[in-house]
Amino acid sequence: MSQTPVVRLQNVTKVIGRRTIIDRVSFEVRPGEVFGFLGPNGSGKTTTIRMIVGLMGLTAGDIHIAEHSIKTEYPKAIVHVGAIVENPEMYKFLTGYQNLLHYARMNPSVTEERIQEVIELVGLQGRIHDKVKKYSLGMRQRLGVAQAVMHRPKLLVLDEPTNGLDPAGIRELRDYLRKLARDEGTAVLVSSHLLSEMELMCDRVAILQNGRIIDVRSIRGQDAARENAALEEVQFDVDRPDAALGVLEGQGGGRIEDGLLTLASDRQGIAAVNRKLVEAGINVYGIRVKTKSLEDQFLEMTGSESIG
Numbered sequence: 001m002s003q004t005p006v007v008r009l010q011n012v013t014k015v016i017g018r019r020t021i022i023d024r025v026s027f028e029v030r031p032g033e034v035f036g037f038l039g040p041n042g043s044g045k046t047t048t049i050r051m052i053v054g055l056m057g058l059t060a061g062d063i064h065i066a067e068h069s070i071k072t073e074y075p076k077a078i079v080h081v082g083a084i085v086e087n088p089e090m091y092k093f094l095t096g097y098q099n100l101l102h103y104a105r106m107n108p109s110v111t112e113e114r115i116q117e118v119i120e121l122v123g124l125q126g127r128i129h130d131k132v133k134k135y136s137l138g139m140r141q142r143l144g145v146a147q148a149v150m151h152r153p154k155l156l157v158l159d160e161p162t163n164g165l166d167p168a169g170i171r172e173l174r175d176y177l178r179k180l181a182r183d184e185g186t187a188v189l190v191s192s193h194l195l196s197e198m199e200l201m202c203d204r205v206a207i208l209q210n211g212r213i214i215d216v217r218s219i220r221g222q223d224a225a226r227e228n229a230a231l232e233e234v235q236f237d238v239d240r241p242d243a244a245l246g247v248l249e250g251q252g253g254g255r256i257e258d259g260l261l262t263l264a265s266d267r268q269g270i271a272a273v274n275r276k277l278v279e280a281g282i283n284v285y286g287i288r289v290k291t292k293s294l295e296d297q298f299l300e301m302t303g304s305e306s307i308g
């Protein structure tokens with residue numbers, strides 16, 4: 001994609017006291033993309049997000065939003081941002097609609113029509129005239145998102161938006177964030193420590209560990225297919241796995257896993273291995289491509305037990 005990124009981080013670094021909390025973090029989010037910022041607790045997600053939305057200064061590096069530097073052109077950069085970083089401020093004794101109206105009054109560009117549009121976008125039509133104190137956590141969050149996108153920001157930033165939501169709430173969040181990215185071209189940046197949720201929600205993810213990006217990876221589309229192709233493993237169900245391993249010796253090897261001959265291979269390689277096995281008198285009962293989940297790949301990369 002050749003589109004100009006909505007947000008671009010370049011070697012963003014944050015030192016607090018003597019500790020480097022964020023270490024040369026670089027990534028970009030494009031228009032219409034849902035981008036996951038993934039890392040275990042304490043890896044530095046919130047600190048990075050606070051720098052993106054201007055709640056904290058940078059020690060080094062720069063952040064551009066719609067091509068404006070957050071350091072030298074802050075007002076021009078920040079107008080393009082909608083965010084929920086801490087709990088969204090809501091008036092609990094007002095209705096959802098009254099809350100939105102309240103925020104709309106602070107921004108003359110927001111029309112009545114736009115208010116209706118964001119209500120529909122987050123699916124709050126049926127309950128918008130209820131008092132916020134009656135809302136579930138998921139509904140409050142939807143109202144927060146509606147408020148954050150009312151001024152049509154190019155970038156929406158959400159820090160751990162799935163925290164505290166039940167599976168249905170997470171699914172709804174996923175649906176309307178994707179809708180926002182698709183219909184309004186908004187670049188959406190969401191942080192999370194849960195890989196499984198990000199995998200379903202995002203187009204790409206950056207994985208943060210100890211303040212450093214260790215990987216940026218596509219989850220959807222052709223880029224993902226290409227990036228992941230090399231990582232696919234193939235399993236052969238054969239009558240004599242050990243003998244099969246012997247046959248392949250010196251040709252990229254392989255291993256026995258759950259009684260199956262397991263090796264990394266591309267399409268052509270599968271046919272070649274199959275032929276070799278059959279020629280060596282080994283019966284092949286089945287061949288299956290074992291696509292590694294992002295989680296498997298992540299564990300391989302970091303060698304850690306879990307990122308949560």
Ligand SMILES: Nc1ncnc2c1ncn2[C@@H]1O[C@H](COP(=O)(O)OP(=O)(O)OP(=O)(O)O)[C@@H](O)[C@H]1O
Pocket residue numbers: 016021039040041042043044045046047048193
């Ligand atoms: N103001 C501060 N002073 C000193 N250390 C800080 C400060 N803010 C954050 N840290 C440290 O920086 C590291 C990263 O914290 P941060 O909150 O950004 O992580 P996180 O990935 O958002 O984690 P969590 O999911 O737990 O919020 C932590 O070790 C934290 O203790």
